[in-house]
Amino acid sequence: DGEKLVSSSIDGTGIIKIWDVGTGRCIHNLREHTGWIWSVTFSPDGQTIASGCNDNTIKIWNANTGECLQTIAAHNAWVLSVTFSVDGKILASGSYDKTIKLWDVETWNCIRTFTGSEDAIWSVAFTPDGEKIASCGFEKIIRLWNVKTGECYQKLAGHKKEIKMLAVSNDGKTLASGCFEPAVKFWDAETGECLATGKEHQAPIRTIAFCSDNKTVATGDNDQIIKLWDAQTGKCVKTFQGYTNSVWSVALSPDGKQIASSHLDAVIRLWDVETGECLQNLRGHIGLIWAVVFSPDGTQIASCSDDESIMVWDVNAGCCRQTFRYPNPTEHYQGGIWTVAFSYCGQFLASGGQDATVKIWDINTGNYRVWQGHQSWVWRVEFNPDGKTLASGSDDHTIKIWDIQTGECMQTLQGHTNNVRSIAFSTDGQFLVSGSEDSKVKLWDVRMGVCEKTLHGHQGLVWPVKFAPNGKFVISGGQDGTLRFWDISTGECLKISEAHNDHISSLDCSRNSRMVITGSLDETIKCWDVESGDCLKTLRVPRPYEGMNITGVKGLTDAHLEMLKTLGAVFNQEN
Known part of the structure; x- marks a missing residue:
């Protein structure tokens, strides 16, 4: 009836929100999930909501009261997509475990499992007659399935990268799909013929939907742009521009004079710490830039992105010197790169991301090694100052310590009960600090492989953590917007700064341990005096x-x- 809207997030809160469209007011917060919620959908009658989460479950909710009616242990991996059939009798789910499952709405029993996909399934959609299902995902093709038999009877090929979203027109005659190329394709649902391709997006396409006229398709991308397309011709008929520019990563230069930051607009910015002036804008990535880091000598910056690349930038010249991509993506890589780190000698880069591997790159030759061991996304990699080991933190709740020479996993540190979002070594390399979506900060003895202390206090997930170079305290930033300083010897929280109005996504510390910089989803970068806790400066990209x-x-x-x-x-x- 268009009166309510349901939204979910991958911010780690596990909260689904139901909104009153007329007033813009949040009516209900649904809190039963324990991880990232990838998909939510209303039943055709508007009475029920289904949600899919990275805790591998589907939950069924009363849309009027917000009550959780059912929890289904649905898949062996993340549930990335849920959708109801038009008659509301069947729920379909697609998962990272490469399967599609059909669920009887009366009993919530699984009535059929579709196998055959070669990789994770991002999106599933019923045809209006309920006889077919379309699916897409990492394998770069669209599959059409017979609902009654579970047979994959057609494959639509043409996209060059993973397909994030698809939609079926209300008359069932046309399919539309959007991917990371970025391109939107329109298909004849009966013949499988590609009718047209639209290429006006400049960033990966995240969402797609047919309008009620069956002729117009709406798409949304990482640049906060919505486009309307003619599904027959592939021509863009209208563009709407949104705006937000969250800060995803910050890094302080070794001399403490410059800050590098990455933003939602896929631009890296260099700032003068003293004046707050933006010195340079570095453009080259076409996807969200998850991390920026300075080289040990401060002459280079490395960045990694959703666009499947690592770029190395010359700080003085303001240009990209090298771009690293995997020569055989189907063999070694799928998905975005979440983290990058320089070795202390400056000769190597380490990276991790959506494909659950750690990779070591030789900056001079471009050659790389692949280390496998994690069971899910790698959020953070850090070289040990001793030059002998590297640590990685993952969605599989573990931290692994690797021998740099051999690539052998020497230790697996277990103790967190949710995704490990950040790790950092102490200056002497003997200790490691980790932050997790379980709201905890942990201190580890690297040599013994044991957790020395667990620090409690953050409300919600902990994103960045850092040892102060002087070795006296640990700094953490959280989803609660607070910046916390912890005494290493006692585990006591020494100071809490109400730093930001949204998640603190990144932080760094000056070499003399006197200043901390933070970046946040509230679009600001702040510089903090450690001793007083005062905010020295706030940097922000000018809004429209x-x-x-x-x-x-x-x-x-x-x-x-x-x-x-x-x-x-x-x-x-x-x-």
């Missing part, structure tokens, strides 16, 4: 209407005011 005074402007609704303020406009309530 930065500083525009809208006080006294007539005809603006509350929604207009909020939107303009979000985009940087100033409104004085007292006037």
